[in-house]
Amino acid sequence: MINLFSMFLARKSRLLRFSITAFAAFSISSSAIARKGMPVPATLSKIQKEMIAEGLDIPVSKLYNTRGTGLNNAVVLFGKGCTGEVISSEGLLLTNHHCGYGTVQGLASVGADYFADGFWAKNRNEEIPCPGLTVTFIRSMEDVTSRVLANIPLEMNEKARDSMIQIRIKALENGYRYTSKKDAQIRSFANGNQYWVMITDTYKDIRLVGFPPNGIGQFGGDTDNWSWPRHTGDFSMFRIYAGADNKPAAYSAENKPYHTADFFTINTNGYKEGDFTMVYGFPAQTQEYVSSMQLAQVVNIVDPIRIEARTRRLDIWTKHMSADRKVFLQYTSKRAGVANGWKKWQGEVRGLKLNNVVALKQREENIFQSWANTDSSAAFARDLLARMQVISASSDAALAASEHMREDVLGIELIAQGAELDRVLKLIQSMTGTSAARLNDTLAFISAASEGFYKNYDAATDKEVFAALMPLFMEKASAYVPEYFRTELARFGGSYEMWADYVFGSSAASDPVKMKGLLASGNIRAITEDPAWKLYAAIMHLKNEKVAAKLNAYNDSMVRFNRLYMKAQMMQHPELNLMPDANFTLRLAFGHVKGLDPDGDAGYSFQTDLDGAVAKNNPEVAEFKMPARLLELYREKDYGKYAVNGTVPLAFIADNHTSGGNSGSPVLNARGELIGTNFDRVWEGTMSDYYFDPRWCRNITLDIRYTLFIIDKFGGAGWLLNEMKFAPAPSR
Structure with missing residues (x-):
């Protein structure tokens, strides 16, 4: 894939040079805001x-x-x-x-x-x-903001606020379904500051x-x-x-x-x-109203991690697809999806950097802060940006670890299949006391469903991906590597190829017949001894223990801060009728x-x-x-x-x-x-x-x-x- 991308760049005679204007989007350029x-x-x-x-x-x-x-x-x-x-x-x-x-x-x-x-x-x-x-048609849309948010204080506790809103949404949706004789769904716009109902038909x-x-x-x-x-x-x-x-x-x-x-x-x-x-x-x-802090995370953390991991994965997929038509048919749709984001993020980072958009956002925020400091209606917004800055900086390491886990580790299809084994394991544990016939029927259904995955899976291709992505994870996410990963790598003398040989040679997840049999059997011991399950369980345990709580707290806080920040921006410029981001x-x-x-x-x-x-x-x-x-x-x-x-x-x-x-x-x-x-x-x-x-x-x-x-x-x-x-x- 690097060669393909180089071909794309080689066609250009010079690098693009953007002219950056002295521009503060909210206060200076009304045409841009339009x-x-x-x-x-x-x-x-x-x-x-x-x-x-x-x-x-x-x-x-x-x-x-x-x-x-x-x-x-x-x-x-x-x-x-x-x-x-x-x-x-x-x-x-x-x-x-x-x-x-x-x-x-x-x-x-x-x-x-x-x-x-x-x-x-x-x-x-x-x-x-x-x-x-x-396919779904939108027959009509109606602004129901006043009915959803009536008498809900702007600064109300987010959990209590959401609970009230969901109760109202459910009642309103039921009413619209009854009167329209169609489906109805209420969606949040402008970071929770607006609500619209969509009346739909799905064929x-x-x-x-x-x-x-x-x-x-x-x-x-x-x-x-x-x-x-x-x-x-x-x-x-x-x-x-x-x-x-x-x-x-x-x-x-x-x-x-x-x-x-x-x-x-x-x-x-x-x-x-x-x-x-x-x-x-x-x-x-779209996230055109996002803060400079969150945008910096995209530019400096999220997109670069995704690009590097997907470059390795796509290189290997392309090689195997070129050598075998069967593999081509198995991976052509998957590859298109993975490559689409891979190339888009490269252009995204480049454009944001060349336009110096983080700095432009910071200028907007300086103007916003001046307004918030002096406008009596914006008391709630005076410390918003400062609080967003602190919580964003404290989440950077966990955010990077989460991206490495998703792209490096779960980008290996065999490990991702460990989730199916884990699902069966939890199902068996939850159905203790259930009739054997019911449990067997459920396991048989899950087993049959796995056939769809294996129709488009090639173990040899995935094995090479394992040997390419695991070292990336071990090196780049060193503070968030499960001990089981370190032990296994040491057991094979630090050789990722030997580790891959063992995993793919021993795991039922690498073979559709073995996997189907294991899923249908419900053999707890066989599941917990399978290398795919062990790898999946280890990474998810570490993620839940060290990463998820921190990111969940960060995301919960940013939901509130972004809602208030969007509301404040709408108050700052009521004359502009700011249009909500795409959703x-x-x-x-x-x-x-x-x-x-x-x-x-x-x-x-x-x-x-x-x-x-x-x-x-x-x-x-x-x-x-x-x-x-x-x-x-x-x-x-x-x-x-x-x-x-x-x-x-x-x-x-x-x-x-x-x-x-x-x-x-x-x-x-x-x-x-x-x-x-x-x-x-x-x-x-x-x-x-x-x-x-x-x-x-x-x-x-x-x-x-x-x-x-x-x-x-x-x-x-x-x-x-x-x-x-x-x-x-x-x-x-």
Whole structure:
């Protein structure tokens, strides 16, 4: 992985040099503050004038309303961590390739290698059910802050406060479920200073419709990930199925495609630099109002530990995946997930350091402190920053140890499987006196469930990871190493390879048949003598004894301090209507198509195309190996109606604020029409989870014309276009 990352850096002629302005975000730059946070769709009327001034060409009521006719009814939470959009009246759903990756891995096999060959249903009968996959619609949102927080003192004890709030939330949710006949969930916003209820529908019968091969959907792989220019056809297609009443239903062959009048019109007329754009979806998490102390922990402790451990793990996974196609299929989804964070954190640290964001935060805090010292309404905030500073500094060592345990030790899959053995052990102990038949049934269920893990596990690969990560842990977390680890390493003369040989040769967790048998047997002695359980138990015992209590106390304190700090910031600047950080709820961000030239050599633009993708084609490198059919279409210039200036537009960038969870989000033009699917951010701007700067932050979008080109000309699934609605061509 180091070599891949070096390739990425080598493509840049010079290191990016950011110009740091003398800037205090809260008091000086109101325009920068206007872009902080992500708007809740139900509050768009408050910023409608600003959006229209920026280029919006429709009323915000078309983007969101409670009448059931807003475009919020065409956006879904896809699975547990992505966004998707409905693009036909028959429930056709578009999202990212990497969002569908885990689901497709469960459907694929050596005989049905959808990663190598792709998948395209030729009719609805060929659409494949996806067990466990769900999509959730947000039908409406309502601010219930006044009902949740009524008569609760600001400085009330946190435990008592939470107890009161949870009682109120439960009662309110039940009331909304009764009146709406739908699901209802109340979520906390602005660090517990606001509460919103979401009225939702969750559909459970989702079927695979189209999935490009990796040579399109993952073209560029980790080398191009988080970077620009980009040439990845990152999309996949599914369909929502419903019961006879068009409502959510469990899978049934009798279910029908979900019917809706709310879906996105597709616009293939293109765009130009400066055009207004919007991203509608479920951004996972931003922390733009975080203190300088917490941000320093990210920059100096958390991210560097994760990067180093994952570099070692990914190097080994890549080697084994390259040597064995079976291992590739087992690890391709896992590797994509691990590598995604690995590269993102490198860009995040770099951007935060180059922008000197910790120092900028400290300037903000100095201004805040001056305000708190003199404003009579802010007496509760006068010592907030001082207390946050003390408790943050005292937690640094425990925070580092926790990250090393998670990334170094539990990054070894065999040790992580020790958790399953521990679960069985605790289950047996808790069911003492239970009938043997009930206990055996429970153990058999757990045993059968383990098959899912071993379908995607290779012991030889994991054994090498053990030999690479354990020395990292022993060296870097020396004050938090279990005595059992030290004893075992000494027993093998300090050789991590010999230690790995013993562990993987002796543990049932390294073999699916042995593990299944051990889980089903409930043999307490065999479990407690298994090396995987011993390693897991030892690290968890030390974590619980020396780390967890300190971190729990720290986190509990920071929950309170962050709530009060956020409340104080809202009081400090009531005129700015500060938007809450992302929290995996529906948001709409807006910006403009805008190029980026991070090296200052005028080498990059706002758009890429198929010509640029083919120029990267390299059959010797899996990440850059294009399918033969796509190369054939290129040679013959067989682009059909998707041709623009002798090629096919592929991707573009804009300065919309996005986060994890926005993967698969619809990217819309000024009229709310679909022009692409969001799939990434540029590396220079991955700091945006903590600090959004429109000079450098860009979201990367797959052009809808390239998506349609692949569906129609490459996949031969043009029948799908017949159910889509297209915006008319501009009059001439």
